[in-house]
Structure formats: C-alpha cells, structure tokens
Amino acid sequence: MSITKVAVAVAANGGYDRPQELQAFDDTKAGVKGLREEVVAQVRAAAETAGFFQVVNHGVPGDAMAAMVAAVARRKMRRSWRDTIFLDMEPEPPQPEELPEALRGVMFEYVGAVRKLSAWLFELLSESLGLAGDRLAEMGCGESLKVACNYYPPCPEPHLTLGNTKHTDPTFLTVLLQDAVGGLQVLLDHGAAGGGGKAWVNVPPVPGALIINIGDLLQLVSNGRFKSVEHRVLANQSVDTARVSVASFVDVGRSKRQYGPIEELTSPDGGNPPIYRSVTVEEFIAHFYRKGSEQSRPRLDYFKLVE
Ligand SMILES: O=C(O)CCC(=O)C(=O)O
Numbered sequence: 001m002s003i004t005k006v007a008v009a010v011a012a013n014g015g016y017d018r019p020q021e022l023q024a025f026d027d028t029k030a031g032v033k034g035l036r037e038e039v040v041a042q043v044r045a046a047a048e049t050a051g052f053f054q055v056v057n058h059g060v061p062g063d064a065m066a067a068m069v070a071a072v073a074r075r076k077m078r079r080s081w082r083d084t085i086f087l088d089m090e091p092e093p094p095q096p097e098e099l100p101e102a103l104r105g106v107m108f109e110y111v112g113a114v115r116k117l118s119a120w121l122f123e124l125l126s127e128s129l130g131l132a133g134d135r136l137a138e139m140g141c142g143e144s145l146k147v148a149c150n151y152y153p154p155c156p157e158p159h160l161t162l163g164n165t166k167h168t169d170p171t172f173l174t175v176l177l178q179d180a181v182g183g184l185q186v187l188l189d190h191g192a193a194g195g196g197g198k199a200w201v202n203v204p205p206v207p208g209a210l211i212i213n214i215g216d217l218l219q220l221v222s223n224g225r226f227k228s229v230e231h232r233v234l235a236n237q238s239v240d241t242a243r244v245s246v247a248s249f250v251d252v253g254r255s256k257r258q259y260g261p262i263e264e265l266t267s268p269d270g271g272n273p274p275i276y277r278s279v280t281v282e283e284f285i286a287h288f289y290r291k292g293s294e295q296s297r298p299r300l301d302y303f304k305l306v307e
C-alpha cells in the first residue's frame with residue numbers, strides 16, 4: 001500500500017490558521033525509502049498538532065466507500081439532526097443477519113480494508129514516534145473496531161443546533177469516511193502568528209479521501225505528543241440532501257489491560273516525565289460516560305500526573 005498524498009491541516013510556524021494544501025508526492029517514487037520518511041514526517045507533523053489528516057490511495061476500495069455511504073443514506077431515519085447506528089465489528093464480528101440489511105453486502109469488505117489501513121497507519125505512527133514499526137500493534141491497538149454510521153438529515157434551522165456536539169474520540173484512532181456535503185470542523189490553535197486563541201476549521205470533503213484522527217488513548221500512550229483534538233459537525237445546511245459519515249473507531253480489545261505513556265517516550269529522571277498515569281480501558285470508558293466529565297476540561301486531564 002502506498003499513500004501518495006497526505007493532507008495535513010497544519011500551516012507553517014506552528015500555527016494552523018489555514019489548512020495546508022494537499023501535499024502531492026511523486027507516484028513514481030512510491031516505495032523509495034525517502035518517500036516513506038517523508039510520509040512518516042507528514043504523519044508526525046499532523047498527529048502532533050492538528051490531530052487530523054486526510055489520506056488518499058489508502059487501499060480502501062472506492063466502490064466499497066461509495067456503497068457504505070449509499071447504504072447509510074438509504075436508512076432515512078429522522079429522529080434528530082443525527083441518527084447513528086453503532087456496530088461492533090471486531091474482535092467478535094457479528095453474523096451477517098445481525099447487520100442492517102442495507103449494510104450486509106459491503107460491511108465486511110469495508111471493515112477488512114479499514115483494518116488493513118489502520119495496521120499500516122499504526123506502523124507509520126510508531127515510526128513517527130521513533131519506535132519500532134510494530135510497537136503500537138504489539139500493544140493491541142488495533143484489536144477492536146466499532147463502526148458508527150451517522151446520518152444527518154437536512155436541518156431547516158441549522159444555525160440553532162449542531163449535527164454532532166464538540167468532542168474528542170475516546171479511542172486510539174478514527175478512520176472517518178464523509179460524503180461530499182461537508183460540515184465537519186476541528187478546533188485548532190491559531191498559533192502566535194494568528195493572535196493566539198482557537199478557531200473552528202473546516203475539514204473539507206476530498207473525493208476518495210479518508211480522514212484520520214488521533215483518539216484520546218493514543219494521546220495518552222504517546223505521553224501527549226500526539227493530539228486528540230476536539231471536533232464537531234455543523235447541522236446539515238443543505239435543503240434536500242442528507243449528510244452521511246462512517247466513523248471506524250480503532251481501539252484496544254482487552255478492557256482490563258493497563259495503558260500508560262510508552263516507556264521509551266519518557267525519561268522519568270530527565271526532562272520528560274510521564275504526564276499521564278496508567279489506566280485500564282474499562283476505567284477510561286467509565287470516566288467517559290461519567291456525567292459532566294467533559295464539561296470544561298479535556299477529558300484526559302483527569303488522568304494527568306502533573307499539571
Ligand atoms: O460525522 C462526522 O464527520 C464526524 C463524526 C464524529 O466525530 C464521530 O462519530 O465521532
């Protein structure tokens with residue numbers, strides 16, 4: 001698999017006032033060592049700042065992406081400005097008949113391709129932390145996969161509500177497929193050049209691309225180097241077209257295992273102590289669902305060792 005373009009929502013000088021253009025890599029150099037290093041550097045830059053990037057030539061078949069979007073769009077449920085169906089796909093895949101009928105034909109193919117992509121991304125992310133390529137996979141990062149199929153009907157008064165309120169993803173990594181409607185926004189620092197403060201930045205639909213974002217647990221194990229960044233979805237402003245997205249949450253399977261900052265990334269006696277304590281996934285999720293856990297402070301702060 002080769003990524004020939006990586007879009008990184010980071011501008012120069014550490015500020016992110018505007019998303020950078022898609023960075024094009026020369027296809028003919030795919031596989032050359034220098035290209036991999038360049039991709040690893042791009043992934044590192046994105047993961048350490050915006051926490052979001054888009055990938056194309058990712059190995060997930062375009063037909064499967066289109067079929068997923070069409071299947072979710074067919075469900076047409078209108079209970080709220082978002083209707084989500086959650087499917088637990090790994091480590092224990094459901095029987096086909098347990099899936100909504102519209103998704104049955106494509107779900108397993110799509111999920112298989114997303115798992116391959118995420119295994120490859122974990123390699124790049126490990127390398128971009130200066131670790132062996134299999135370090136994150138070894139920790140069981142890709143064992144669990146939950147898929148949220150989101151359906152956002154057109155909203156007559158979109159300025160009064162949101163499609164999806166501000167949040168970070170409580171997982172390791174999210175692979176997000178969005179259709180062409182748009183509305184996803186990420187909360188980024190302006191940087192010193194932009195006068196400080198934060199601003200909502202659109203994550204524009206790019207045909208054929210998948211959005212990758214860092215989740216809370218990857219921020220924790222990377223000792224805060226990778227950023228799990230807040231995002232939201234505006235209410236659908238279109239008059240007659242529903243917006244569809246499919247979020248694949250890639251996570252750890254074993255809920256009793258402890259996860260803390262990776263040892264090689266910290267130097268307790270030097271200038272780089274662990275900033276989070278170890279947690280079990282069970283404990284982390286319990287905190288996630290605790291009422292008010294995300295009112296004002298980032299959820300991960302709860303597990304911080306140092307202020
Ligand atoms: O619909 C989207 O684009 C984003 C959805 C999302 O952030 C989520 O399901 O966690």
Ligand SMILES: [Fe+2]
Pocket residue numbers: 167168169231
């Ligand atoms: Fe999300």
